[in-house]
Ligand SMILES: [Zn+2]
């Protein structure tokens with residue numbers, strides 16, 4: 001029902017592996033990609049079913065959610081274009 005995603009920045013080599021998007025048997029909660037301006041990171045976090053989306057690293061609430069199929073986002077460390085590698089063959093449930 002979901003797949004794993006890696007974030008890679010070739011400029012500064014910041015990367016986050018084994019992020020995930022999608023949902024389980026219920027449509028909510030679901031995992032969404034985000035970037036956090038508070039701790040300058042990219043990650044995935046649970047959203048929905050009464051949950052407030054928080055950064056999974058610093059628990060800050062003011063995170064920016066990204067589309068599940070986002071191709072990339074500026075690197076939170078160095079602002080160069082970062083890439084999301086979607087591993088649709090690696091599903092989780
Ligand atoms: Zn970078």
Ligand SMILES: [Zn+2]
Pocket residue numbers: 036037038039040041055056057058059060
């Ligand atoms: Zn954060």
